Amino acid sequence: MLSTSLSKMSLIVLSGQSYTGPLDMLLLMAIANRFIGFKFFFSTDIDDGSGFYATWFFQFVFAATAATIVSGAVAERTQFGAYLVYSTFITGFIYPVVTHWGWSKTGWLQNQIVSKILFVDFAGSAIVHCTGGIAAFVGALVIGPRIGRFEDGAHDPNPQPGHSTPFAALGAFILFLGFLAFNGGSEQAIVGGDHAVVVAAAFVNTMIGGASGSITAVVLNYCIAWMRGEQKYWSLLQMINGGLTGMVAMCAGCNVLHQGAALGIGAMSGGTLMWLSWATKRMKIDDPLDAFAVHFGGGLVGILSTPVFMNGGIVHWQNCDSQRANYICDLFEYKVFAWNLAGFITITIWSGCMSLIVFYCLKLVKMLRVSEDDEIRGLDIGKHGEPAYPIEAYGHGWSERKSF
Template sequence: AQIDKMNRDFSSNENAFFLCSMALIIFLMQCGFAFLEAGAVRSKNTTNILIKNLLDSCIAIIGYWAIGYAFGFGKTQNSTVDLFIGSSNFFLSGFNDYPKFFFQYVFAATSATIVSGAVAERCEFATYITYCSVISSIVYPILTHWGWASGGWMKQGIKTGDINTTYLDFAGAGVVHLCGGTISFLAAWMMGPRIGRFQKEGEDPSPEIKGHSVPFAALGGFILMFGFLAFNGGSMADIVQPGEGNIVALAMVNTILCGAFAALTYLLWHYFTHGKWTLLLTINACLAGMVSSCAGCNRMEPWGSVFVGIGSGLIYLALSKIMLRYKIDDPLDAFAVHAGGGGWGLISTCIISHDGIAYGIGDAMAGKGNDRIAQTFAQLGWQLVCLSAIVIWSLLWMGPIFWFLKKINRFRVTVEVETKGLDIYKHGEAAYPLHAYGHGWDDFEQI
């Protein structure tokens, strides 16, 4: 009895400590997104993008505390309702599993923050506040209920005879990144490109709109890589059962491997086609690789990361080209990174992870029979159903909202504000006030 009690106390404290420390680092990803995006916009819109990322954390904690967690993980008596939504613990009433709440909150904040890159340099503040609130309090939480709560319909999957499917998404490739990436696409498409981004027919090609600070973008990239390791490792959410610590480390190793293979794939492709070693796009490719590892980093041998990583580098490449072809202006490639990486993660985990299609085919080729092949393809099928559901759900919510905001003229800033920059007009704060520079030491030779 003493042992059991000690085991119980130890386990709950250990998990609390684990969740809190990983959540802390994931929280810092807000800083990472802020600087990745700040570096990628022009100096005249820097304050604007920074405040958006700051407020993500603030709005998300309030929304997720009030209703988000309840929708996501609140207990529901009726099992049919429970397939779709949680319905208790609003304002955390009757609730005290704070480590879980805190961990889930930092994920909710992440899902909202992805979108700000896609609408950078032209989005109205009202629109931002609206989508941020809706995503972190409603859209994302309900998706997590579907995919991660024990009663959710995606999690339940189909169980019939030899077939036993579920939603495979360890760390949110689907519910976080595909959701955020899909909404990014929708927002970038409905908002239209930045002024001057694409030439009209017959015009000379417009010069690319470059961001104002490569170092800031790199800073954001480094912090996001740091954060992703905690994001994926921490998704274990438990580190007391035998072998769990090992899985946490495996998840981290696969995360960095996927990122590395995606980054090098893109870098080499770019070098051989353009003759330049691009930093900014390599960072994006690396992040796409890490996103794609979210789905299966806990159930994949490190060699599987070669496949997942290279694949995500290529998908990032393809999607970012397609966006340009169709003149959809996504300044941060949020769609290509998060929807591309996330979608590929959901699919590839059905192929290369333990019990995936590759293992099924391997068994068949080794003469161990075809039994697992049906199961593995059924799993892939179910995963595609879930993938589609995530995309449709995201579009169904945000489409009308964006349409309405456009209707009431609160979707995009005016031409004058966009041309002259949002910082001074909207925030009264230039990122680099001219008066604050310079000094008077003319007599020092070297300054």
């Protein structure tokens, strides 16, 4: 369990050392081509006139987000050294290239190489979450399921619950709060102009999309159990994951969606979570936190639904008659959708293949998975020497008090 925390800290460490890519967002062709930037490594030659520090920090936390998604999918069976290696690769190479494509003026998705079409991904549904989500899927696939998760012949996986549901709820609240900063902060300004309005709209849509995803997931979960004749429960953990999926889906367009669209997209996210989670289990891939279903599923819904529902999107399309006055009946909205689809597919292939190389190499050199003994006893004891709840730290804990 501690490994999750460790991996988070390790990537902070590593991205602090190796992170340089995103700076080229602000620079021109002289320092980057359409595929990748090639300057300013290790903070050399910086000039803060271009907002280097703020951009560095902004991109640092986004890179950390992309990498930390993976830790949930490979939890409870991965070596500490493997976390260090894959976090370095994701934050130092895989993600910076993707963010260059989608958020730098010189990147191919933003360089208007086809007409004047721009990739629409305000806060990274595809750039951050599909990248992290597909890497999580690949990681879980390569490392294999936890011991005892799938038994031969059994239809459903064995439950392997986390050790504390209250901690899961606390983590969810922290993530929910963080998503407001993540999505609202993607405007990168709040004083002056319309920035404050955009930030507020991003907050509102993120909240509504997450709420809609939450309630959809929890109701679907209840109804599925009811249809299958099983015991019905209101699942807190599905509510958490549903909310996260909805917020992930909001990343792409939270600045340009009406609240009604946010509500609908959030509901789609809740459904996508359910079937991707089911499909992952059916493929006998063990993703303990449903990181793939949450982040890739939410990213998929967000990146494809935003061009459809956003202000100026397909559903707001005016027919060619009314447009003919301006001679622009060029199906612009559909081209944006196609461009977003192209970006989504490319990002998924790039991030998936690169992750596959990293995880497969780690497996080849036997750095990926802990020993069976360590896995059964728990990594906190075997690898970190610090039990999560040291038994000698607990006394009797009785209460001698009457009135409370």
